[in-house]
Amino acid sequence: MYVRSWIRGSVDEQRMEGLLGFTIPWHLLAWLVLSVSVQLNPAAFALSNQGEALLSFKSYMKDQNGCLDDWVRSDPTPCGWTGITCDHGSNVISLKLAGMNLTGALSSDIGRLRSLVSISIELNNFTGTLPQALSDLSELRFINISHNNFSNQFPANLSALQLLETLDAYNNNFSGVLPSELGRLKYLQHLNLGGNYIEGSIPPGYGEMMQLQYLSLSGNFLSGKIPPEIGNLSQLEYLYLGYYNAYEGYIPSELGKLQRLVRLDLSFCGLSGPIPVSLGNLTNLDSLFLQINLLTGPIPAELGNLRNLKSLDLSNNQLDGQLPLELKWLKKLELASFFRNQIHGEIPSFFAELPNLQVLFLWCNNFTGNIPQQLGNMGNLQILDFSSNHLNGTIPPYLCREGALQDLFLFNNELSGAIPDSLGYCYSLVRARLGNNKLTGPIPQGLLSLNSIQMLELLNNNLTGQLPETFEAPQLEILDVSNNNLHGMVSEGIGHLTMLSLLVFSGNRISGGIPQSIGNLRKLLRLDLSNNAFSCSIPVTISRCESLSTLDLSKNQLTGNIPLQIENMQVLDFLNFSHNRLTGSIPSQLQFLPSLTTLDFSYNNLSGPIPLHGQFGYFNASSFIGNPGLCGGQLRPCISAAPGDSLNDHEKLKDQPSFLIWLVGGLFSAALLILVVGICCFFKNYQPCICGLFQRKNTIKPWKLTAFQKLDFNADHVLDCLTEENIIGRGGSGIIYKGVMPSGEIVAVKRLSSQGRKGVSNDHGFSAEIQTLGKIRHRNIVKLLGCCSNQDTNLLLYEYMPKGSLGELLHGKQGSLLDWKSRYNTAVQAAIGLSYLHHDCSPRIVHRDVKSNNILLDSDFRAHVADFGLAKFFQNSGKSQSMSSIAGSYGYIAPEYAYTLKVNEKSDIYSFGVVLLELVTGRRPIEPEYGDGVDIVQWVRIKVQTKDGVFDVLDPKIPVDHVPLREVMLLLRVALLCSNNLPTERPTMRDVVQMLCGVKSKSDNNKSIELFSDSASSLRYQQL
Structure with a gap:
């Protein structure tokens, strides 16, 4: 319409007819004009240079969900594309591709977007190194590449980005050392390099980033001392330096200068010495986490100045002295955790006056005296654990005044008097453990009729009276009232407790x-x-x-x-x-x-x-x-049969040798028949599949390669590796091949058959592995590179693990290669991987086939959990799912799974306990010397009851004089906790990690072994 009007307004058709001798239609004239315009100025209608750069950038990655399908060359600019923001001059200023399931590499074409201000590509699966071209983007202020798989040294040249305000590279695979050059970024406000493999020390120059508000270096392998220069960061609000780092020396007192600090987390990083009194200057602090270290001395009274503090965790250290009374000023405190220290004296009464207190952990200390009788009076108390101290007196009556109390743990003390009747009306109560005290009187009416209660332990007291007549607790799983003075009869109402897994009245x-x-x-x-x-x-x-x-x-x-x-x-x-x-x-x-x-x-x-x-x-x-x-x-022998009586079975067989001949002959014939049938079935069912791998020209459906990161090979390269000489392992789910790609990269290829009997589809875990490993990334979880499939066969492509499986190293000819240090580190790393699956994935993942053959070791003997063919997603932690059949490996299957077909995280924990026993003993889960029906769990339990039982079960391939006995005792203890027959008594994987890592943070003395005397219940909670 507009072109036609313009033409008619500009050229008179009659004049054109007079000049040319014929009439030119208007639409043809319009076409001619536009053609000339495009020839004279092609850029007016072609995609801009920045758009071309983005298309080239896209070509280096795989868009599995089609999120970038609207990135097309027919558009004049990329400003309307998904994830792209432009300024008024059509220059790309923002690239936001977060959480789009993109894989591949980050192309250097990004350097052509000279006006780029913000890059946000977190929560994808990018791999490789960061391109050098990033340093050319002088306008960049925001970079977020977290939750990817970038690797190699973190680039120091990013220090050229002088306007940079945010740099977030959390949860990648960066290694090497921290670039000291980053200290030149004067405008940087947010720096997160946590969750990587970075080593070395923290550069003192990081104390020169004066605008920094957020600094996280946690979850690496850092060492050395925390530089006191960090105390110069006057704008800092969040400081995270803990978790798996192993610093030397003390907490710098200079951190007390960080007046704006809101959260300080130095947990689990090997710090020693006293808590600096200067931390009392951090009056804006709402969270102070110093747990799992080697801190000594008393708790500074100056911490009472932290009036805004909500969470205080000093647990798992070697602190002594008494709790300072100055802590009474922490009126906003919600969580107070001091467990596993050497604190003594009475429990201060001010805890009863903290209006917001919800969680109070004082277990495994040396507290004496009475529990403050007003405790719980404020009505917010939810979890109270004073177990394993030396407390006496009575249980406070107001612990559940407002109906908030969920967990009450007071076992292993010297408490006396009656259990408060008010607990019988505490409808919020979930777990109550009051055993090993001197309690008297009857069990309160109503305590066994609470709707929420799951655990009630009253063992080893002096309780009297009769058992309650009414049992109506629908969620109760554990009831132990053993070793008291209860009398009377058990009513038929006990049958209402249908969720019970443990019932002890002894x-x-x-x-x-x-x-x-x-x-x-x-x-x-x-x-x-x-x-x-x-x-x-x-x-x-x-x-x-x-x-x-x-x-x-x-x-x-x-x-x-x-x-x-x-x-x-x-x-x-x-x-x-x-x-x-x-x-x-x-x-x-x-x-x-x-x-x-x-x-x-x-x-x-x-x-x-x-x-x-x-x-x-x-x-x-x-x-x-x-x-x-x-x-x-x-x-004594039984009396022989009288003459004329029937002979017993044994004597009949003696008198009938022909019976034995027929029996042996029949068994031989049956075995021969089974062998012939088996050979026929093998060639009938498997030969077409085997041939199909190599005769690719005759396959009905072509091979399809799906990559989860950028790969330098194709499906043909993978198939060329499927030869007999490349086989490195065989298992119930498939055959493993070693494949050397044209680039020299080595991968592991697992072949799974996707055709079941009679054409019924059976993918043998292929879908589960793809869904599971495609979504998770962790240093202790094997990396899935991609998959290759056609209608007959599925192939999984993994990163290659040169040292093979833990099972092969333990039980093969190379068992001597695993010294004690390697075994212990393997246990810790595998536990961390499983803990990630159980606690940090969303939804949570239960592996269902944890065993030593599914823990693979790389060239540095670092452990990786592998083989997710049986994995299941769980929306709710602790809830069981019913399976149609038993899946897993014999010797590793939890007892409750075997006979209820219900599985949850506790099933994995049992299997992991078996793996720990393998690491200690060097034996397989099932061996003939254990006896019929006896597995490694039962065998070890019997052995360790003897005087030298620990030495009897220890792997003889490890010299005793080279083994830290304390670590052996711990690993053995944790293994037996994990393999408890009762799922409720097994620790969580977080507890296991804390136990295994915590052994390094205790002095080597005999008393430390006592910390593990209370089974899994002493290890219930980590930081909330």
Whole structure:
């Protein structure tokens, strides 16, 4: 319309007709004019130079989600493209590509965007080095490349960007040392180089960035001393220097000059010496984290000047003295953590007067005296842990005044008096652990009817009275009231506690019959009613508790026969009916219980022959003595059969040699038939797949290579590596090949078959690995480079691990290569990787196949968790998911998973405990010398009960004089905590990391071993 009007206004068609002798249509004339214009000035309609630069920039990466599909050459400028912002002159000033799942390299074409002010490419999967061209962008003020996989030395030339205000490179793979040149960035306000592999010391020149407000160098491998020059950063508000760094010396007192500081985190970085009193000058501080160090001396009274403090964590140090009374001025305090120190004296009463206090940790210290009776009166207290001290007096009555209390841990003290009745109305209560005290009186009515309570431990007290008649706690998982003076009967209401996994009433005076409703407790793992006055017969319904691994009814007055239905309890590991009045014979069916390792039927009135097959062949006479009517085995011989009586089975076989001949012949024939059928099935099902790998020209569907970062090879290069001589491993999920690419890069290729039987799709974990590893990045998680697939076969491409798997090194010919230091470091690094999956991923990830063969070691013997074919995503931590079948590796599978098919993080933790036992013992999870049905967990538990048990289980390939005994004891203790039969008693992976790393922060003395005497419960909490 506009072109036509312009033409008609500019040229008269009749005049053109007169000049040319014919009429030219207007639209043809318009086309001619535009063509001439484009020829004379092509830039007027072509994509701008900056747009061309961006297209070239895009060509170096892979846009898997199609976020940049609107980056097209047909546009005159890139100003309307996704992630691009321009100024009024159409110059690109902002590049924002955060969280778009982009992979590949950062191209040097970015240097052509001379007006660029801001770069934001965080939360992607960029790899390689940062281009030198970045230093040419003199207008840059903002760079965020966090949460990627950039590597090599962090570039010092970024110091040329004199206007730079923000530089965030958190969570990458940068190595080398910190560039001292960055100290020249006078306008820098935010510097984050945490979560990398950077080594060396902090340059003193970093104290010259006078505009700096945020400095984070945590999560690296830094050493040396913290430079006192950091105290010159007068504008600094956030300082993070801890986590995995290992500094020397003290906390610089100069940090007390940082008047604007809001958060100071120096945790877990090897600092020693006293806490500087100058930190009391930081009056704007709201968080002070100094936990897991080697700090000594008393807590400075000057910390009472920190009137804005909300979180104070000084735990896991060697602090002594008393808590200073000046802390009473911290009226905003919400979290106070002092556990695992050597603090003594009474607990100050001012804690009861802090109006906002929610969490108070004082456990594992030397506190004495009474607990302040007004504690909890302010109504905000949620978690209180005073366990493992020397406290006496009574439990305060107001702990749950406003119904906020969730966790109350007071065990291992000398408290007396009654449990406050108010706890019976504390509807918020989740866990209460009051064991190992001197408490008296009855259990408060209502305590076993709280809707939220999950754990109630009252063991080893002097409680009296009867058990409550009402049991209506729907979430209760652990109930332990053992070793008290309780009497009366257990009501049938006990069957309402259907979530129970542990029920212990031992060591009381409870009488009457065992309730029939006990059979409703289908999730019960341990039932201990021993040392009471239970009478009547053992209820047959107990056999419905098919999850039971421990059943102890010893030292009662039970009568009647042993129920033969116990044969249904296939996971039963410990069975004790001793010291009762049981009669009849031992059911022969019990000898075939597959998991039974401990048995005691002694001191009853049982009679008849002892079954000698199956598991019973391993039990000695002590399991059966005190039964005058029993015979056989290691007891007195049974009376021989009278003449004319039927011969027993053993004698029949002696008189029928032909039976043995037929038996052997039949077995040989069956084995031969199975071998022939197996060979036929192999060639029928697998030969086409094998051939298909090499006859690529005949495949129905072409190979597709999907890269998760920039790769210098293609699918053909990968397929050329799939030869017999390149095989480096075989497993249940596939074959592993070593592949050398044309560029010299070495990768590991795992081949998975994606076709199940009869054409049913079965990807053997291919989808799970892609979904899992494609989204996570961590220094201790194996890196997935890409995948290659067609309709028959899936290939996964990993970074190559030269040292192979931990399992191969431990149990192969090269086991001697792993000295104790390497083993301990492997344990720590693998724990950190699993902790990342369980706690830092969103959604959280359960591996489901943790084992030594799935922990790979690089050239520096650094551990990487691998093989995510069975991994599952979990939205809610601690919640179990039901599986359709058991998946995992024999010897590593948690007991509850095996018989309930339910899995959560605790299943991984059990498997990791087995790996730790492998590291200590050098043995496999299952070995013949353990005995039938006995695995490494049970074998170690039996061995360590002897005087020299630790030395008996220690790998003989490690010289004893080269091993720090304290570290061995710790690793063994953590392994047994992780492999506890009860999932609720296992620590979290965060706890495991804290335990394994914390051993370095304790002086080498015998007392330190006592820190681990309370199982996993002493390791419940890290910083909230």
